[in-house]
Amino acid sequence: MKPLAPGDTIGILGGGQLGRMLSIAAAQLGFDVAIFTDEPDSPAARVSARTTIGNYLDHAALADFARRVDVVTTEFENVPAETAQALIDAGARVAPNPHALAVAQDRFDEKSYFASAGIATPPFRAIASQADLDAAIAEIGAPAILKTRRLGYDGRGQIRIKTEADANGAYEKLGAPGILEGFCAFEREVSIIAARGWDGAIAFYDLNENEHAGGILSRTTLPARVSAEVESHAQDAARRVLEAFDYVGVLTIEFFVMADGSLIANEMAPRVHNSGHWTIEGALTSQFGQHIRAVAGWPLGPTTRVAAIEMLNLIGDEANDWPALAADPDARVHLYGKRSARSGRKMGHVTKLR
Structure with missing residues (x-):
């Protein structure tokens, strides 16, 4: 890739604090930053050259954004992989790529990827029903943690299962496809x-x-x-x-x-x-x-x-x-x-x- 020159524009998907700090860092290197976010009055928008407020799945808006920037990156991992691909299809260079985003957005796919790469993980099983959870608890044991496969962060979308009895009705409380992870007695x-x-x-x-x-x-x-x-x-x-x-x-x-x-x-x-x-x-x-x-x-x-x-x-x-x-x-x-x-x-x- 030919390096961008000062004065070129870096597009950032997301308007949170990470986008804000990325925008400040980009300005120090002479770049302009364009934010694409679905949030009005976002922290990143207030320190960036310009902002587009739109839906991350609006392909027409994304194509227009792609024409106005020299490269696109993300400030949070739950930008849909479809968004990144739509930008690529519109001619933008996007980093990180859609495949990395897609794997990181699904905890089961992420753990499966680690295992395939020879990176140790806690024992884990995909959970799509209470029956799946009961079977996984019987195999992995308790304590364990039941997590949503997607969109949980900072402790959200998680249920701690301290004993096998805590698994009763836990899938219904989770309310979404999940993953059960065995507890690690870490230091x-x-x-x-x-x-x-x-x-x-x-x-x-x-x-x-x-x-x-x-x-x-x-x-x-x-x-x-x-x-x-x-x-x-x-x-x-x-x-x-x-x-x-x-x-x-x-x-x-x-x-x-x-x-x-x-x-x-x-x-x-x-x-x-x-x-x-x-x-x-x-x-x-x-x-x-x-x-x-x-x-x-x-x-x-x-x-x-x-x-x-x-x-x-x-x-x-x-x-x-x-x-x-x-x-x-x-x-x-x-x-x-x-x-x-x-x-x-x-x-x-x-x-x-x-």
Whole structure:
């Protein structure tokens, strides 16, 4: 791919905080950004050159958008794969590609893909009825987690099954086709953030150690408390995924670290990721700048971490503490420009370099 030049336009599907930070990173490199979103007054739109508000399945609107941009990328993984394909059919270059999006959007397909690539996963079974769930519980056992196959995130669309009795009626409560995953008695959760360019070059960031509360990422710290061997295994897994998908852009894989140091893949995100927000101040190239570099056909930037890191999410009303956070000389505060706070909503984050 011929590299884009400053002044060219990068299209982003989605108007959330990740699109906002991508747009800011693109502007720093001289690009204009056009947002396509179904959300009026989105956080990304307010920092971008222009915005199209439309339906992600409106092929005519997508074709018009494709004519006005030089490459298209995504800021959230649930943009329909059909949308990406429609843009390609209209002549746009799209990264990541529709196949990567489609696999990441279905938890059963995602786990099946990991297994086919030799990447360890929890035991899992597809669930399309209560009978399927009963059979899977008999095979996998409890505790386990029942999840929707599609659209769940940040703890949504999940039912914890602590005992076999908890499975009674659980499929009806889920209300959609699902996947049952066996419980992993892990020591910690980590994520690997990697990037791949159109030329096949790959870059890795240091492994993130993550803590969740209520199914939502609350804290990320670096360096992760793992061995160099564990970090190498995470990189190997990410490399296999990137190359198998002919992937372009930033991709994240979340892992459980078991007591023996082995890694169990939880899920992947074909996009920049919450656990990588620390890279804005904490790495020589942020994950957002890296993603823009990748999709624009530029060389990937250095990923060197410059300090020990603590990154804290600001969830709901926590963002109202901005006066105190802004007064803390050690805090780097990022607020996402969302109009209202509500329980469980990511409103911003704070990074501290040690």
